Amino acid sequence: MARPGGRRRVSCFVVPIEARDAPARLALARRSGRIPLVLDERWPAEVRVGVLSLLSQTPAPAGAHWAALTSGTSGAPRVVVRTDASWAKSFPAVERLLGARPGDIVLLPAPPSSSLTLFSLVHALTSGPAPELAATSSRATLFHGTPTHLAAVLASERAPLLRAALVGGMPLPADTRAAALARGIRVVEYYGAAELSFVAYDDDGRGLRPFPGVEIAVRGGVIWARSAYTALGYLGGPGPLRRDGAWASVGDRGRMEGGRLRVAGREDDAIQTAGATVIPSELERVLRTVDGVADAVVVGLPAPGVGRLVAALIEPAHPGAVDAATLRAASARLFAPAHRPRLWFAGTIARTSSGKIARAEVERRLASGEVPRV
Known part of the structure; x- marks a missing residue:
């Protein structure tokens, strides 16, 4: 609920990894004026307590509609807040890249607490493909997950008859792309971050190009992006997101080669x-x-x-x-x-x-x- 002065707090709930009611619960939270944050039920107690404490003490900034978690690859997860438009404006581009059709079902093997899964769940609330939260599915026609998940799906005895796969979160190994293409699956790899959303994509295996609606600059070896997809920031303390006017960066290093972006990892790595x-x-x-x-x-x-x-x-x-x-x-x-x-x-x-x-x-x-x- 809205608080006096228009300041709202992020509400959290735990969604099991294969919970089929996740989209409905997100929609209910949105209709009630809350900003939902999906937690992972497998988190250690101290991590959960830390996030809950942050939510109880920190009001969300004006304009926030969604909250997501960073991956926590380098430490405790941070809570990223963003406007509705910062995701919604990229929905048409995602649909074009995947060749989405009415009746499509997107397989989401990562948990709902992952920002990439949450993106597809929010997409499903509007015009996006219906979500399938599972490790694999015989009904799915599309896929959105990490290379690790895609490799597992391809190796599964119940491998679905996928038509296209949206793959992010880490570099896509060439053999995983080749295995997908051998099955007739169109692969769209992308580079981005919970704070920046989509930055670049590769749909032909020749390297990353700016994602539709994104400008990319490499300054001093650091990748900067300008788009309408950037998050508002974090709840609580600072994080790697930095701004320079309309440009934003999370400190990832890289370089441009022939119009293609080569990502070389985070500065602090x-x-x-x-x-x-x-x-x-x-x-x-x-x-x-x-x-x-x-x-x-x-x-x-x-x-x-x-x-x-x-x-x-x-x-x-x-x-x-x-x-x-x-x-x-x-x-x-x-x-x-x-x-x-x-x-x-x-x-x-x-x-x-x-x-x-x-x-x-x-x-x-x-x-x-x-x-x-x-």
């Missing part, structure tokens, strides 16, 4: 080691091409004298798929000396509920010795 700056995403992209590597994540571990050592956690394609000698030989062949991982680990990569790499948790596990060295 950069590893300073022995005088060199290492961008983890650039190493990860190359490591994923090594035989026997299903996925890889690169972090910096504290090391006296050099700042941080570059460490790589490899998720093998199958047990015994990689060994130390193979990884070091590949590293020597692929990377300059200052950028080569010095510490190698093998195991399962920690991910957030939406399928993104949980970098802070990966770093904690490696530093604590929970993951075996290769």
